[in-house]
Amino acid sequence: MTAGLVANALPSALILPALTRRQPQNLGRSCRWRTPSSDAVAVTFDDGPDVETLRTLDVLEHLGLRATFFALGSQLQSHPGIAKEIRTRGHELATHGYAHRHHLLTRPSAIRQDLDRAVEAHREVLDEAPRFFRPPYGQLALASVLEARRRGLEPVLWSTWGKEWVDTDDAAVLGRIGAGLRPGTILLLHDNDVSCPPGTGDRTRSLLRPIAGLLEARGLRGVALGELLCDRGRP
Template identity: 50%
Template structure:
């Protein structure tokens, strides 16, 4: 049961340019989160993925590559997720529990692959859309309107699969989001602690 908890989630990292800055703000504000990582990014930055976990956060998978599953066959999707799960486990010593499909597009192959690999599918209930909107206050209001116990907040900690500046906007948004959570008596947590 969610109680006073909100699941804070980030997609598309880990990114050495922005993920460490996200981690710093999360630590300063006492926030915990789940990072839906790209396997290819973890393969390049395994130590950063391990740092995310060591800081008290958890990793889910967002695929090995950020590709539309609706355009790929079931075999391709299964292999993509299998590679992502493998590289995350190798980097962190922990098997991921969660899967969020790229672009939030759930194909039948995505569901079968997730089930075959023991992954639970997670989408979101409130989305910053910070990749498409440069106005921080408008993004903050959009996020605040959906903050309630059990909400799943989607932001991006990286520009790897999003327009340049997305990760930096997320970093700039986090202090305000922390304030909005506090005003509502909510706290940001890892998905496993919200779903429990």
């Protein structure tokens, strides 16, 4: 279950750029937080892509939302066409590792191997290297940080979630999400049941409309992480 083991005490500032100095080949892609006046909220989905991701793309298009999909390497290889469709429809793909391993329970050599396979799958399917990396369960070991840094990956967790994979009370999930929505928020969602209980993906898709309503009511836009975090066109 994704993030099911993550304690509520997780810090709210959950990007770790200082720990993952970019590799020289990535210097042209420098990222940093936008100013607090930004109206952007990053919408992110973990664990896919899966067959039901196609339905997610239709909902996102209908609602005018952009998103980042933190893909598992194993899922990319199982659904390469869907991964390409995500990008074709204007969204972003990042990596969630290859096999959804809990890094605090994984040997450094296995973390290294998992990230190697994840990056390789990303390159194989999408012909590009991933920029952002979200560790399964939101748990980073020292080896995760070092190995991510070696590959030019920027670890990104999240700043708010609805816990839709453990809470079937839609009002409670939306209340949790609504309490955390503000400029610069990174929202964690799951649009599939790959590592979550059955029905999670369907429930998430049904919640996207009210989530879009919350964003609109607060003058916020749902965007991909690259737009929230990166300095496109800035000096």
